[in-house]
Amino acid sequence: MRSCVRSSRALSPAVLPRLLSDTGCWGPRSDRRGLWNSPRSFTTATETQPTPLPGQARVVICGGGIVGTSVAYHLAKLGWTEIVLLEQGRLGAGTTRLCAGIVSVAKSISIESKMAHYSNALYERLEEETGVKTGFVKTGSLCLAQNQDRFLSLKRLASRLKVIGINCNVIKPKEVTKLHPLVNIHDLVGALHLPGDGVVSPPDVNHALAVAAANHGVQIHERTSVNHVLVEKGHVTAVETDRGPIECEFFVNCAGQWAYELGQASEVKVSVPLHGCEHFYLLTKPLQEPLQPNTPVVMDMDGRIYVRAWQGGILSGGFEKNPKPIFTEGRNQLDFQNMQEDWDHFEPMLSALLRRMPSLDSCEIHQLVNCPESFTPDMRCLMGETPGVHGYFVLAGMNSSGLSFAGGAGKYLAEWMTYGYPSDNVWPLDIKRFGNLQSSRTFLRHRVMEVMPLLYELKVPRWDFQTGRQLRTSPLYDRLDTQGARWMEKHGFERAKYFVPPGKDLLALDQSKTFYKPDWFDIVGAEVKCCKEAVCVIDMSSFTKFELTSSGDQALELLQHLCANDLDVPVGHIVHTGMLNERGGYENDCSVVRLSKNSFFIISPTDQQVHCWSWIKKHMPNDPHLHLEDVSWKYTALNLIGPRAMDVLSELSYVSMTPEHFPSLFCKEMSVGYANGIRVMSMTHTGEPGFMLYIPIEYALHVYNEVMSVGQKYGIRNAGYYALRSLRIEKFFAFWGQDLDSFTTPLECGREFRVKFDKDTDFLGRDALLRQRQEGVTRRFIMLVLEDHDTELDLWPWWGEPIYRNGELAGVTTSSAYSYTLERHVCLGFVSPPSLDGTPAVVTPDFINRGDYEVDIAGQRFPAKAKLYPFSSLFTQQRRRKDDMELSNFQAK
């Protein structure tokens, strides 16, 4: 069992001394168990004294697995020097050593597919670059569909992959037989063929990356563990190892299974929310007629298994329904290598395998491998600089796709460290999407047990996690729950999706899984209608709320610097503004209320809690008189949407709330019912008339009860986020995190009116925006109204669907919703004209207005009408401050 994919032992001697700063001989070691060649032991501690560690370095990378070496490799490629990579045991001796070696682009979001695509190309050329054999074989892969729903999801994946230029084909079951000799196709409805996917020998890739990195001057030290990271004034200063300290500017935590513990061991605790699970795969002896090494990888997600060729036999593993989480505390590498096999646990996967490939019945077993993998709370990896400590980067939690991601993720992280941000939008992977609140061991343990099976689970639009729920709730949670609220979760906060009326029953969770019209359609329709005609209450307490105060005008100065809009407005005004980065892209999209001359109330999207905080902190001068406070937990936010909202409020406050007395985008502190000091803001984040109430939590129940009882005669009812979403999308409101990201500028989404180039202060991103204004935008946020789309019978759009213009790929959607007013589906998305001679072309009005647009939903194209502005008829007449229209929203998908 020593080795499977034969790899080169002929590591060029010239490389050795540089690579092996520890020197020593790396003769063959007898290895008890392990799939691949035992990691090359460069150091045999007993034989030679390890070379001493350097006293200082620029970067210290902890973790010598595929991820750590990839980061080292890419940093070195980008010209970094003084890089030290530390490995507690031997290179690639953790998960890397045991992983199955499949590189596939079939991932659930585009950024992941891109990373895998890059990794594939990297591994392919690595052998040439380093002379180390990597076992790379371009086998292609087959994703099988046993039912129509799965087939739809594969077709959606195919559409998405085409957008990023990855070749793939949707094929019939018969064609599967031609590609793979063993697959039983009788229960298949179709498959997706990805010809570019490949297999490698992970430890060899690991080794090759290490060799290449060493060639670029990276120092690699094995048998060196990091004890903790020293931090001074919020910056990484040094790393304390078991062999002494190393001073450094940057630290990268690529410790895989151990990343969580390592984060906790830092002087300032760093939250790396991941948790290990056991993962099993089977190796067989060669088949009678040995399987060719270039046989495609098979992914039978309905059977929860994957199968690849391995030494003439097969390697097959899966993601079972009942995973076994493991604790890493106090366990070292060796313990992981000796995880117990569990045949009974593997039984369902073996059944699925024999069902898929019945001819394997007589094939002999070689081994069952238990390979621990780490999983994160949302199935995405953790990347980027930690919010609390500058210079502390993380790349971990690969959700069992470490090999597929390592190349691309290493590249992005290296770019991030070099240029301040990667070359693509990696917000879905940014570790700042999590905070300390996801750090509980119990939470992680429960959540990863859901996440691991979810990898192969059929995912339909708007699925929610079921575990680790009810962590953060509004004080009204119980009230809303008894009134039929159905909940979703964002950043740990429970938010109502919609309210099931009494007596009405929705389908069970499993049955309601659909790519078509969902069962809540009429319920949300009724809520939207109520918002349009009467008044609705939506609990929006999950918003991130900051207060920025200062003794002088430091607060204003800071905000003028951070925000594109002009914040020097009279007290009581609300300003919708983006916080832009140097490139003019949105780091945050928020509403800022000037509470007094020197204090501001900043309302940001829920998942901005960590990111926005660290963005402001990063640019905040060290001034004791300037104070930023997170007051998210202090206020309950109720959104009163609808034409009768003002009647309800005026009855509760004895103050006239008509637009004459309370124009749009104003904030007043007033009393509602018995409660005084409620911040009432004339905005609803939907473009509908109404008010947001920011209520100190102890008054929340009182105000809610008062609003509901007074509102009764106006037809008040509860509404949820699905109604809000429908309202905002039909009004063409973009939402940060879904439509807007750090690569999108206000000019690209028609928000120039919120950028004040001529305000006194130079703001972040101003130069970039000026340049873009000069040159013209090359992509534009548009609204597409689907035509000839049958809501009852056709597939519903979700997001990520390709947009075609005159038959040519022009862009991709970012969000969509059914507009109950237009009685059509509305998709929002970005389009850009085809580039001319390699230079991106500028978007012209003609490009938008003259062109036949189509949206591709799972391979089927629906004609759509492109628009740059929402239908004006959707806006009820309301007096507004003439220079600003309320166009803000940042609620989640």
Added chain:
Amino acid sequence: MSPQIIHHLQHKCTFYKWKPLRKGFWTQNKNLRQCCVSTSLLCPSVIRYPTTTVYSRRNYRSSHNTSPLSISQINHILKANEYNFKVSGYDGRYSGSVIGFDSNLLASNSPVEDRRSAATCLHSRGMLFGVFDGHVGSACVQAVSERLFYYIALSLLPVKTLLDIEEAVENERPVFPVLQWHKHPNDYFSTDAGKLYFSSLRTYWQERIDLHEDEDGDVQTALINAFKRLDNDISLEAQVEFGDPFSHLASLKVALSGCTACVAHVDGDDLHVANLGDSRAVMGIQEDDGTWSALTITNDHNAQNPDEVQRVLSEHPATEHKTLVKHDRLLGLLMPFRAFGDIKFKWSSELLNRVYETRPEILSGNEYAKILPPNYHTPPYLIAEPEVTYHKLRPQDKFLILATDGLWDLMHRQTVVQVIGEHLSGIHWQKPIAALNFSLGQMHRLLQERKSRALTALEDENCATHLIRHALGSDGFGSIEPKRLAKMLSLPRDLARMYRDDITVIVVHLNNPSM
């Protein structure tokens, strides 16, 4: 005495028996009044159905609810009363035959009319196990389950020890406890009548001291004496009570209801089983070749046992032979032929009539209860003398099962032994298997077999629970059919009694030290 039981007695019960499974008559469980027509096919001659539905406003777990019970709900119900005890011995030196026992009780009647008891005799270190099946309410079965073991323990004690106890009680010094109970928290012992019970018990040992009864550990006699004495005391207490116009009639209710008992006494490799009624003790034997077989230790005391019928007939004049056993029941009414309590079958008709005359309130509204059993000429018709069987434990005797007829109605004794035997040896099945040159297909079949067994085995560490699961959910081929199990457990209380009686099981694990 719970108000429910009073209610029972007051209820106009117009039918004797309505279910062939049922041994007790007077099925007065209020929940059973919603009768099911299907039984009429089974015993058309005996049953008359009440026409009105008295109780129907009750939320049943199922019947209207379409979703079946989940596995965890099933387990919750099955395991609610499970109890297991491992004999740890005193500092590991204990080398008795009993390794431990598993017990469980699944109710069908409401309130449940089965009881179980287990205790260690602290003076001898012998262990006592008993299952009790009550009828006509749970008053008698409750009393017997708490009192019988004291009578047995005292019968086994030498007079010298009794003197010590008497002296201690006299001088109000603490008494060294006689029994160590092994009780599930749900096995409540009522304390209302504790004083009365204690004084009866004290009278018993005082009499033993006075008579110098010292049979020197003749367990058989001791068991018989204890049974008879307790039944006698129950009867006496009732007679004393109904003469007292201010009493609450608790004792009378005990005496009017009845119960069977099957008690095992294990000391070293001596096993004595005293049986009274139709519960049963079965020994699980593992042969040299590993197969399991059943050895029935006790005889049932009902119409199915010709010897027992013969005994009954021989105790009464020939003129009564036609009326003694009718419809397989004693006097056409009672299924077990031996029982505690049931004074209606023991007292003279004069005495019984006096009870009805002096204390009509306990019977008010109960037309039937006033009437003596038909053809009631030469009482007593019912005895409380147990049949005691002795069995010397052998190495192949692995476990002893005591269970009420609720189990035996559903499962054959051979199957019972088979299920437990495989369950016990199944523990070895759970050891991880290594793949030694297996083919995928072989491994797959092995794993599937393990799975089908382990699914139930893993769920039940408790043998008694495992047995009940099988009794209710067996698909007839040795595996559990979860749907069937869910159905059996989600029957509304009215209907549950149609399909199953209360089930009580004790599985005593044996390990003969001479092995």
